[in-house]
Amino acid sequence: MDARPVIIALDYDDIQLAKQFVKQLNPENCRLKVGKEMFTLFGPDWVKYLVDLGFDVFLDLKFHDIPNTVAKAITAAAKLKVWMVNVHASGGHEMIKAAKHACLASESKPLLTAVTILTSMDKAQFVPIYGQQDIAKKVLDLATIANQSGADGVVCSAQEASLLRENFNQQFKLVTPGIRPVGSDVGDQKRITTPAKAKLLGVDFMVIGRPITQASDPVNALNQILQSL
Numbered sequence: 001m002d003a004r005p006v007i008i009a010l011d012y013d014d015i016q017l018a019k020q021f022v023k024q025l026n027p028e029n030c031r032l033k034v035g036k037e038m039f040t041l042f043g044p045d046w047v048k049y050l051v052d053l054g055f056d057v058f059l060d061l062k063f064h065d066i067p068n069t070v071a072k073a074i075t076a077a078a079k080l081k082v083w084m085v086n087v088h089a090s091g092g093h094e095m096i097k098a099a100k101h102a103c104l105a106s107e108s109k110p111l112l113t114a115v116t117i118l119t120s121m122d123k124a125q126f127v128p129i130y131g132q133q134d135i136a137k138k139v140l141d142l143a144t145i146a147n148q149s150g151a152d153g154v155v156c157s158a159q160e161a162s163l164l165r166e167n168f169n170q171q172f173k174l175v176t177p178g179i180r181p182v183g184s185d186v187g188d189q190k191r192i193t194t195p196a197k198a199k200l201l202g203v204d205f206m207v208i209g210r211p212i213t214q215a216s217d218p219v220n221a222l223n224q225i226l227q228s229l
């Protein structure tokens with residue numbers, strides 16, 4: 001596990017609320033994720049604001065398009081000096097390679113991760129798309145494509161972490177959403193794990209949103225998670 005394993009998913013529709021929360025955080029304790037909601041509402045300026053405060057920012061836009069389009073989007077993202085960007089692994093070898101090439105050609109050289117199977121998917125949702133097979137096996141197949149195409153890691157559930165650890169070296173980052181402390185609302189997540197279990201399973205980073213941001217005291221919720229690790 002990384003020394004700063006927690007990536008807080010800042011999924012707010014109110015920028016003042018988000019700023020109020022972020023001002024209470026220390027960039028040495030956590031990293032931040034900006035996803036589709038905040039990026040669509042508040043754009044690159046919001047990302048720059050967080051980067052200027054000294055945070056490592058994971059820009060989670062999950063690009064999935066033809067290689068040329070994805071490479072250009074990654075080039076634009078890298079100009080924001082974000083720490084990590086991502087694509088969907090199902091975009092395939094050429095798309096991921098083009099994304100990695102764009103990362104390396106940029107000044108800030110963000111890490112590139114590839115989303116395998118969304119943590120909100122269970123077997124009932126998975127089978128109509130991918131057929132009768134194990135979710136974990138499909139995650140491994142997609143992670144193999146990502147790894148061979150030069151990605152720095154994958155986004156997966158912590159439930160698949162030990163399988164991926166057996167197949168890839170320690171440098172290959174495992175970034176895991178679907179983290180739920182005991183007693184917290186599961187919401188739309190399906191393949192969930194507690195923070196302590198995710199650590200035991202060998203993840204590098206855990207992405208945690210609502211269990212922190214929707215808590216009555218988000219800073220306290222974060223601190224409790226950090227203490228449990």
Ligand SMILES: O=c1ccn([C@@H]2O[C@H](COP(=O)(O)O)[C@@H](O)[C@H]2O)c(=O)[nH]1
Pocket residue numbers: 009011035115117118119120155156177178179187189207208209210211
């Ligand atoms: O497979 C995936 C990929 C991305 N996410 C994102 O992570 C956070 C999780 O937030 P919670 O509130 O802790 O559920 C959210 O921004 C997702 O877009 C994911 O959950 N699963």
